[in-house]
Amino acid sequence: MNTPLLRVERLVKHFKVGRNAMLHAVDDISLDIAPGESVGLVGESGCGKSTLSRVLARLIDADSGHIHFHDGAQESDLAASPAARFARHAQRGVVQMVFQDANDSLNPRYLAQDTIAEPLRLLVGMKDAAAIKARVEELAGWVGLPTELLGRYPHQLSGGQKARVGIARALASSPRLLILDEPTAALDVSVQATVLQLLADLKARLGLSYLFVSHDLNVVRLLCDRVVVMYLGKVVEQGPAQEVFAHPHHPYTQMLVAAIPDPHRKGQPAQIMQGEARSPINPDPRACRFHGRCPHGEPRCELHTVSLREVAPQHLAACHLLED
Template sequence: MHVLLDIDTLAKRFPVGGKRLLHAVDDVSFTIGRGETVGLVGESGCGKSTLVRLINRLLDPTSGGIRLNGTDLAGLSARHFAGNANRARIQMVFQDAGDSLNPRFTAADAIADPVRRLKKLSGAKLQRRVEALADMTGLPRELLSRFPHQLSGGQKARVGIARAIAVEPELLILDEPTAALDVSVQVVILKLLEQLKQELGMSYLFVSHDLNVVRLLCDRVLVMYLGKIVEQGPAGEIFADPKHPYTRALISAIPQADPEKRIGRLRLGGEPRSPIDPDPKVCRFYGRCPKGEPQCASEMPLLRSVGPARQVACHFA
């Protein structure tokens, strides 16, 4: 598979007083293939949002590489990236479309804005493009003149998606795109996203707490814990046979109607380790892990292959 996005030992550290540093993203590496959907999962505070902001070039990395189809994006500062031609290549659908839409913009204005700025369209060509995008996302044209407060949650989600695909991105980052929607609307929007991916040939980075959605939508899964990727691999394999204790704990918490598909619930004790100046020799999961051994406190486990396209950072997996 052709690699579209290549993340190489990416790190982001924030100063928190004195010489102390918070390691929000710590030497993360992974790839996303062209036309592939990769899920990113983990508890709140694990670094998912920071990683997304780095990839979307809203934050500058402390170190590491971000390459999109061979183009180095890490070398461009976040301040300059907004006006760079590469801005159109990565777009994002936000968790709550209502919060991400300008209340003074009509739906048409919101969709047209990136096209006007990044594709330099205007007049009749711009109007035709906006109408075509409304059609593609199932937004009735008569709603284009409405403001966000006049739209339903599902309609606002369609506007957000239309705006994101308006400039024909190669990579679409989906940050909990259906979390604020009713279940029935979630299903419709997820089907729309899958349809658009097939039609437009985009790749998706899908960030979600809903593991059932990740299992259905994603080709591969990245599991993140305290700034590090602790497991990655094909979605079917990870959900059927999680190798890392943290992954197993996440998946064991998914409600299952079929008793044969349940795995024993793994409840975690202890407190998460501090991300501020963490000891580089100690496993981030040490102290909560039911398999914790002295080796875990003296040797950081690195990602290692445990099968084709499958990696896990655990000494005992």
């Protein structure tokens, strides 16, 4: 396997929610993203996907852990620079993020051309107005945004057009890694397919790596090389996408896969998770976080957790059942 573009080691992010209460949003997570690879990050709402994305994009600080980024022969720990100062870091441009809701992520007072031009000035250091204009038009062409729309404000654009502005802005600094946080969730179904095809084309054309955060497992299965499954701040399974979807080993992953609409399962009863999810606030460090909802739960699941272990080449899962 190639040297990872991004190597995350034991990343932790907790939020204080009371005098003696901590919400464990990201709890001891490690993962790799190779050059040119798409990694899907999946899990229920509240599992920590967006928090992990924002830590990796250096929008918020981790409590501990490392984010190693390989730029050519040089490796640097992005987590070593506080998020407040990372905006001026030399590597700010190599990791960019496309946000879930373009309405919230675009400045309503900026024209589309100004939104795309801003990282050219701040991160690339371009000063010449003519060169900036030419580059903005080039980026607009890459994402399929007509140049006549560059002079419009966000409220004058459709949802798909705003999504294209956000993607063009992210590409302006020539990043090597794009973090895509549910990039099509706020779009109509007919527009989603077009934007997803655009992202696939850009990845192939520019040699980008993606961290693709999504609830849509079908999209992850089609677009991603590997998948990482999170549950309440923990990674419970990860591996090649086709392998994980064909042979899920963790009970939570099995239930996620079983929930994907499949005409071949017509008439079969759906698997429904029983019980209540554990609280992510001050969780018991000894207990499996899925215990209580897991159909295979045993007393030992309450007493001690297990680490990720290899169940197939490059396929890891964390469950007591694998010990048997």
